[in-house]
Amino acid sequence: MNTKNSIPMPHDYDDSPIKRIGVLTSGGDAPGMNAAVRAVARTAIFYGREVVGIFHGYKGLIENNLRSLESGDVSNIIQLGGTMLKTARSIEFRTYEGRQKAYENLKNAQIDALIVIGGDGTFTGASIFAKEFGVPIVGIPGTIDNDLFGTDYTVGYDTALNTIIEAVDKIRDTATAHERLFFIEVMGRDAGFLALNGGIASGAEAVLIPETDTDLTTLESLIKSGYRRNKNSSIVLVAEGEKAGGAFSIARQVEKDYPQYDVRVTVLGHIQRGGAPTASDRILASRLGLAAVETLLDDQQSVMVGIENDEISLVPFNKAIKQDKEMNRKLYDSIRILSS
Numbered sequence: 001m002n003t004k005n006s007i008p009m010p011h012d013y014d015d016s017p018i019k020r021i022g023v024l025t026s027g028g029d030a031p032g033m034n035a036a037v038r039a040v041a042r043t044a045i046f047y048g049r050e051v052v053g054i055f056h057g058y059k060g061l062i063e064n065n066l067r068s069l070e071s072g073d074v075s076n077i078i079q080l081g082g083t084m085l086k087t088a089r090s091i092e093f094r095t096y097e098g099r100q101k102a103y104e105n106l107k108n109a110q111i112d113a114l115i116v117i118g119g120d121g122t123f124t125g126a127s128i129f130a131k132e133f134g135v136p137i138v139g140i141p142g143t144i145d146n147d148l149f150g151t152d153y154t155v156g157y158d159t160a161l162n163t164i165i166e167a168v169d170k171i172r173d174t175a176t177a178h179e180r181l182f183f184i185e186v187m188g189r190d191a192g193f194l195a196l197n198g199g200i201a202s203g204a205e206a207v208l209i210p211e212t213d214t215d216l217t218t219l220e221s222l223i224k225s226g227y228r229r230n231k232n233s234s235i236v237l238v239a240e241g242e243k244a245g246g247a248f249s250i251a252r253q254v255e256k257d258y259p260q261y262d263v264r265v266t267v268l269g270h271i272q273r274g275g276a277p278t279a280s281d282r283i284l285a286s287r288l289g290l291a292a293v294e295t296l297l298d299d300q301q302s303v304m305v306g307i308e309n310d311e312i313s314l315v316p317f318n319k320a321i322k323q324d325k326e327m328n329r330k331l332y333d334s335i336r337i338l339s340s
């Protein structure tokens, strides 16, 4: 094993004024958040710091829902979906008054810095809070959507993808038995990463995503040619953010144009957010949790820790949120070949 990237020792961070670190999860939960919380707590404790768990995200910070975390508090959670810290989407944190209450609670609890685990809403809040009150904050990308710029993967994405293919495989059994055409809606908010890669991994006949225009004529001729070649079922994955009206409306239109097709729609929904994290998500969350603490102790702030080409990357919050993560167009086009 190459050991050149050895870890720092606690005394390497003696100069850092950060002695107590708060950690929270916010926004939609994602499998692997627990593994990230565990890594944050264990790393901070390793470097001689105290850790405070903030329950229910920013809402909990405003309501002073805090508890010290010892190493044992994060035992046996690496394998669990959801988040032991609970999560919420806080409306109050969007107001200055809410953020001020949150800051007062941080000060009273002598928390010097925060690690926030979540998606773009979480980082938007963190960025404003950091600017207004000067709180050092580092973010860990935790969302099934994989839509943050500056990281190849977000924690939870791989597990959600695996949940999708498991569900689509099952739907394909019944689709084939009945010779049906299924439109399956998957999550992803405004992004099509789950739909695209879920489609490739499940052998979908077509994928409809927000990043490209949906062309119904092409879609219909694709389905038609499949049936002509004696394919006895078809699966189309539709991202929830698709812009031509979504799975139900497209299905209705196709049914109208081709009454001979037996069409069904399935919305996978929140099943995609649950379940035990995959090995990839556990490893990613562990690496990012460790890196987040080291980044704070290295005096960096208002950045997200990500992973690019298997190396830890640091991305300013405003870039991670505002810049669109590019969709791989070639990968999208490849569905045409792979399903032909």
Ligand code: F6P
Pocket (backbone or CB within 6 Å): 028, 119, 143, 144, 145, 187, 188, 189, 240, 273
């Ligand atoms: O951001 C994660 C996500 O699961 C999105 O894919 C989805 O659009 C949204 O959260 C659903 O949010 P909620 O659980 O609040 O309805």
